Amino acid sequence: MPVSGRRHRALTEDNDRLLKDNRDLIEQVGKLTAQRDALEELVQLLSARPQAVPVRPLGVGWVPAAGLRASEAARAILVDRLEMLQQANMSLREVAA
Template identity: 70%
Template sequence: MPVSGRRHRALTEDNARLLKENAQLLRDLATVTATLEARDDLIQVLSARPQAQPVKPLGVGYVPAADLRASEDARAILADRLDMLQQANMSLPGVAA
């Protein structure tokens, strides 16, 4: 079916606009998906932590080296996850810096 020049131009512009909107929606979806995956990873890390067990203190201020290393590793993981979540939140549409 033949289409007039004006109609062809309008259809081409509509198509370009829709492709641009689709690309933006795909970027938004990727951002939200990354945020949810980071949240799920954080939940897994937090739920995998051993629960605090009441123990007899070994001395004032004494912390076994293995516990200290595990604690520092957990803090580093959580800090990385927090940074990722903050970056993802700031990149969401409508979120002011």
């Protein structure tokens, strides 16, 4: 179907803009995917760390306070990383939609 010169130029510019937007989105998806993969790896590493803390019933023994603090710090880091992972997943879903 023949089109006028102005219409052809407008369609060409629109196509170029859409191709550029597509390249930008693909690049953004690649970055978000890499970030998500890095966070998943971190979550796996933190999850694999021993979390067991020897706690004895009240009055029977002692509770290693340093171990409890380390465990709580590890949980806090894990929660922070999980939140970042969820945000990365949501961003990736928004870009894909």
